[in-house]
Amino acid sequence: MDIVKRVLEEEQREVEKYKSIEVTKHLEAKVDLGYLLCSDPNDLDEKQLKKNKEQYLADLTRENVQLLVNELWEQPTERVEECIVAKLPAPSFVLPRSRKCPVPKPLTKWEKFALEKGIKKTKKDKKVFDQDLDKWVPTYGFKRAQAEREKDWVLEVPQNADPMEDQFAKKANAKADNVAKNEIKRMRNIVKAKKGAIPRTGYLGPDTATSSDLQVASTIAKASTASVGKFQGKLPKEKTARGIGVKELIPGAKRKASHITDGDEKIANLELINSVLSKKSKINDDKAISVQKREAREEREFKGEPAKKGKKGKGGKSKGKFQKSSGRKPKAGAGERDPKKRFGGRKRR
Secondary structure, eight states, X not given: OHHHHHHHHHHHHHHHHSOOSOOOOSSOOEXXXXXXXXXXXXXXXXXHHHHOHHHHHHHHHHHHHHHHHHHHHTSOEEESSSOEEEOOOOXXXXXXXXXXXXXXXXXXXXXXXXXXHTOOOOOOOSEEEETTTTEEEESSSTTHHHHHHHHTSSOOOOTTSOTTSOHHHHHHHHHHHHHHHHHHHHHHHHHHHHTSOOSSSSOOSSSOOOHHHHHHHHHHHHTOSTTSSTTOOOOTTOOOOTTOOHHHHSTTOOSOOOOOOXXXXXXXXXXXXXXXXXXXXXXXXXXHHHHHHHHHHHHHHHHTOOOOOOOBOTTSOBOOTTOOOTTSOOOTTSSOOXXXXXXXXXXXX
């Protein structure tokens, strides 16, 4: 009996080791093979979760993975390089995203031309051997400009060119023009890729901008200064764009920009300085003091206060300005000296 019991136990363990592929659930699980995703809408068993949390979650995960594998084996297959591969359907589950899905970058004009003609992009060598310098020089990046200066340390003047013309400056200007042209082409590619017109720019159409667009761009460029185009000169036959003023360029502005030129501004400033320096002060100190005293006296009379009397000495007479009392010298600060009146006397040494 012990042998039979032991055999039955071993068989039961083997059966438990290889569980059945059939999984039954109260609510059917949703399987999306496009993302290899399986979502289980059934609630968790709280009793089993509290009793043995790790084992319960492991069993639940095995069942959901088994459902996903069962669906995967039902898909059509094909052989790729001696391997059997299942053809997965398109995904149907909507994943939450904070941003929109990335879109492929539109091709530029040159990329479209290269694609049509079958031109493939080849990688440049980082360094090439220069016969003139007799050394290896970089084709781009670090130390490329230094190699060009060493190579073009002297330039030949063309036969029909002006001998006094700076050939180095001419070469630098040509390089700057090429950079500007490439930048214009890059901006055109951006406009074409966005399939829309950028307002108030030099390029608004599929090929070129109209005359009114150029007038608007020129007017805005001149007004993009601290003085709102006040000191910007004009060409002989230049026209300003209509409907664009200070109010349109500066929100909240009420006054129009004055049309004073540079010369008129200097004349106006000189006239203002001369008028300020030529005028003399019209303030009369004595008159101002008397007016202040009169206003103070009228204010006291209006309030009903008694009139302010002057100080009296021993003789009973009021002391006026610089009046001495009998037998005594005036105290310091007792009298008020008139700043406009001069007093004689010898100087102390």
